[in-house]
Amino acid sequence: xxxxxxxxxxxxxxxxxxxxxxxxxxxxxxxxxxxxxxxxxxxxxxxxxxxxxxxxxxxxxxxxxxxxxxxxxxxxxxxxxxxxxxxxxxxxxxxxxxxxxxxxxxxxxxxxxxxxxxxxxxxxxxxxxxxxxxxxxxxxxxxxxxxxxxxxxxxxxxxxxxxxxxxxxxxxxxxxxxxxxxxxxxxxxxxxxxxxxxxxxxxxxxxxxxxxxxxxxxxxxxxxxxxxxxxxxxxxxxxxxxxxxxxxxxxxxxxxxxxxxxxxxxxxxxxxxxxxxxxxxxxxxxxxxxxxxxxxxxxxxxxxxxxxxxxxxxxxxxxxxxxxxxxxxxxxxxxxxxxxxxxxxxxxxxxxxxxxxxxxxxxxxxxxxxxxxxxxxxxxxxxxxxxxxxxxxxxxxxxxxxxxxxxxxxxxxxxxxxxxxxxxxxxxxxxxxxxxxxxxxxxxxxxxxxxxxxxxxxxxxxxxxxxxxxxxxxxxxxxxxxxxxxxxxxxxxxxxxxxxxxxxxxxxxxxxxxxxxxxxxxxxxxxxxxxxxxxxxxxxxxxxxxxxxxxxxxxxxxxxxxxxxxxxxxxxxxxxxxxxxxxxxxxxxxxxxxxxxxxxxxxxxxxxxxxxxxxxxxxxxxxxxxxxxxxxxxxxxxxxxxxxxxxxxxxxxxxxxxxxxxxxxxxxxxxxxxxxxxxxxxxxxxxxxxxxxxxxxxxxxxxxxxxxxxxxxxxxxxxxxxxxxxxxxxxx
Numbered sequence: 001x002x003x004x005x006x007x008x009x010x011x012x013x014x015x016x017x018x019x020x021x022x023x024x025x026x027x028x029x030x031x032x033x034x035x036x037x038x039x040x041x042x043x044x045x046x047x048x049x050x051x052x053x054x055x056x057x058x059x060x061x062x063x064x065x066x067x068x069x070x071x072x073x074x075x076x077x078x079x080x081x082x083x084x085x086x087x088x089x090x091x092x093x094x095x096x097x098x099x100x101x102x103x104x105x106x107x108x109x110x111x112x113x114x115x116x117x118x119x120x121x122x123x124x125x126x127x128x129x130x131x132x133x134x135x136x137x138x139x140x141x142x143x144x145x146x147x148x149x150x151x152x153x154x155x156x157x158x159x160x161x162x163x164x165x166x167x168x169x170x171x172x173x174x175x176x177x178x179x180x181x182x183x184x185x186x187x188x189x190x191x192x193x194x195x196x197x198x199x200x201x202x203x204x205x206x207x208x209x210x211x212x213x214x215x216x217x218x219x220x221x222x223x224x225x226x227x228x229x230x231x232x233x234x235x236x237x238x239x240x241x242x243x244x245x246x247x248x249x250x251x252x253x254x255x256x257x258x259x260x261x262x263x264x265x266x267x268x269x270x271x272x273x274x275x276x277x278x279x280x281x282x283x284x285x286x287x288x289x290x291x292x293x294x295x296x297x298x299x300x301x302x303x304x305x306x307x308x309x310x311x312x313x314x315x316x317x318x319x320x321x322x323x324x325x326x327x328x329x330x331x332x333x334x335x336x337x338x339x340x341x342x343x344x345x346x347x348x349x350x351x352x353x354x355x356x357x358x359x360x361x362x363x364x365x366x367x368x369x370x371x372x373x374x375x376x377x378x379x380x381x382x383x384x385x386x387x388x389x390x391x392x393x394x395x396x397x398x399x400x401x402x403x404x405x406x407x408x409x410x411x412x413x414x415x416x417x418x419x420x421x422x423x424x425x426x427x428x429x430x431x432x433x434x435x436x437x438x439x440x441x442x443x444x445x446x447x448x449x450x451x452x453x454x455x456x457x458x459x460x461x462x463x464x465x466x467x468x469x470x471x472x473x474x475x476x477x478x479x480x481x482x483x484x485x486x487x488x489x490x491x492x493x494x495x496x497x498x499x500x501x502x503x504x505x506x507x508x509x510x511x512x513x514x515x516x517x518x519x520x521x522x523x524x525x526x527x528x529x530x531x532x533x534x535x536x537x538x539x540x541x542x543x544x545x546x547x548x549x550x551x552x553x554x555x556x557x558x559x560x561x562x563x564x565x566x567x568x569x570x571x572x573x574x575x576x577x578x579x580x581x582x583x584x585x586x587x588x589x590x591x592x593x594x595x596x597x598x599x600x601x602x603x604x605x606x607x608x609x610x611x612x613x614x615x616x617x618x619x620x621x622x623x624x625x626x627x628x629x630x631x632x633x634x635x636x637x638x639x640x641x642x643x644x645x646x647x648x649x650x651x652x653x654x655x656x657x658x659x660x661x662x663x664x665x666x667x668x669x670x671x672x673x674x675x676x677x678x679x680x681x682x683x684x685x686x687x688x689x690x691x692x693x694x695x696x697x698x699x700x701x702x703x704x705x706x707x708x709x710x711x712x713x714x715x716x717x718x719x720x721x722x723x724x725x726x727x728x729x730x731x732x
Contacts, residue, residue, distance in 0.1 A: 048074040062090040091119040122146035139165040147694035216714020217311040219245030261288030341370035386417040405441040477543035530563030553580040624653040650674035696722035
């Protein structure tokens with residue numbers, strides 16, 4: 001039967017009393033309808049007692065209370081619920097109890113033999129729960145665990161048992177008295193007192209779990225972490241490191257969210273115990289939307305010396321350069337503009353073994369770029385689909401005294417017309433005019449001739465691209481075969497390398513990604529001069545059984561074999577090398593990608609890059625191999641400060657990931673230098689991981705082998721414990 005009774009407005013308070021984490025009084029919701037049903041309801045007019053028996057159900061706001069019997073003593077203001085009492089909340093939380101007693105206007109409660117399944121599937125049990133009028137809840141002889149249990153093994157992996165747990169509703173704190181952390185019901189940690197914020201607290205000042213690590217420089221290290229909640233949009237983390245072999249390291253991180261952006265500042269500072277040198281690093285990132293059109297951003301990175309990041313195992317320890325950048329960007333319709341500044345700091349000592357002179361030159365000749373400005377405009381398409389793209393770029397590059405200084409202004413005006421013929425042919429017509437104006441100070445060219453002064457150049461270029469895709473479809477597969485031809489008309493010469501340094505077009509490589517481009521240089525200082533025809537063939541197949549496979553193979557023919565791009569690659573032929581790629585993912589167990597460059601005469605491999613992943617979630621292997629054939633240093637641009645342009649490079653990266661059992665897994669990796677002079681492991685390590693629904697344990701070891709002969713490498717060790725809902729201890 002369903003009956004509406006005015007007295008059961010107490011139902012919400014009952015639900016709040018039973019729910020361990022409810023801190024609001026339900027009396028604030030007076031107009032929410034209540035649905036009540038029971039097999040039998042009786043009200044005694046003389047005693048003022050209301051009794052409901054048999055399958056009692058109270059529903060409000062989706063929250064359901066069930067009990068065998070419910071009694072409300074109005075004169076004494078006492079409500080009791082007995083027999084299979086349960087409360088089901090909308091978030092999935094379900095609370096079970098044998099007996100519930102409410103009094104003092106429903107503000108005080110006593111609940112016996114409580115068990116709860118929380119919204120995140122965690123479990124809580126207590127012998128008795130008592131709620132005071134201040135909404136504080138006291139759990140006596142309580143047990144909490146987020147771990148799953150099964151019928152064969154009812155003991156959770158870990159749990160917290162406490163003589164008393166108090167939930168301070170007003171301050172949103174949880175206090176433990178005489179608490180044990182148990183693993184498999186075996187006590188492993190005891191604390192007479194412990195507290196933490198309740199689950200409703202998102203952030204608050206206080207200590208975070210410490211981080212633990214060990215390496216050769218610091219020895220055994222502990223990083224304490226204290227979090228300061230300045231306000232809802234701003235916080236500070238103090239994270240000093242105390243180690244066995246070094247002086248304390250002062251570290252911290254400051255974050256602030258602004259209405260239109262945010263900043264993130266972090267860094268460390270220490271005094272070396274042996275050298276007494278002050279060492280440190282700074283990382284600062286920021287982003288701010290000035291208005292609807294302008295955006296400002298920064299990325300500042302600094303380290304006192306090249307070995308500091310490695311010594312403390314900080315982010316960026318394997319980088320060659322630390323790059324700092326400050327930029328302003330504007331987005332408006334088809335217009336884009338930016339103004340940037342760059343500075344660099346060399347933190348890698350890889351050159352010291354190979355070329356000490358080159359190393360010193362790089363360290364001394366760090367460029368500073370300010371400003372680097374770009375403006376781009378793309379017009380609306382005209383009646384036939386053609387459109388203009390106008391680009392204006394300026395750059396000012398400074399170095400230390402007696403080094404090359406460059407100021408450049410570039411303007412490119414280009415017209416583009418895409419077109420698809422009735423036969424399915426796809427065309428793209430392009431014509432462009434590039435104008436450059438330079439002021440160069442103290443530039444030494446390849447012949448060691450010095451130049452200082454102004455220089456200008458104009459470079460026209462026109463091209464057409466043709467594609468014709470052929471499609472073959474069956475019930476299970478679809479294949480696409482697409483021949484491509486790109487013809488470019490451009491004047492010979494015009495780079496004027498005797499007077500114009502190469503600052504932004506270094507590291508020129510012919511590969512499958514730029515073979516068909518009209519301009520294959522990454523920057524503005526070098527023009528892709530000379531007329532040529534590039535051609536290639538794309539093939540791809542898709543199917544329900546064979547997965548996806550694609551490939552490309554192509555080459556270029558140069559009308560004049562003495563042009564800049566081919567010369568920068570050490571070539572003097574009308575034909576370029578062959579370039580291509582092969583990608584295959586026939587099923588979920590194999591993913592293969594191969595990029596290559598083959599000698600045009602004997603098909604020897606000049607460049608190859610292989611990336612493949614083989615295996616299942618139980619056992620998988622990842623292999624990455626890169627090989628770049630070195631070339632004579634004399635053939636490179638003398639203004640190059642990128643030593644790797646002419647040094648042979650061969651690296652092999654391998655990793656194996658295996659799942660030993662449902663919860664245990666292991667992974668190992670190695671990055672190997674396979675070059676003839678330095679056949680060593682650059683980096684290797686591994687992890688042993690235990691991971692289930694409530695606990696994670698990670699053993700991690702790592703070694704980075706620096707090529708700096710003065711740097712003493714060592715293994716780094718770390719251990720991470722993560723208890724679900726409580727947090728983690730340790731650091732990777």
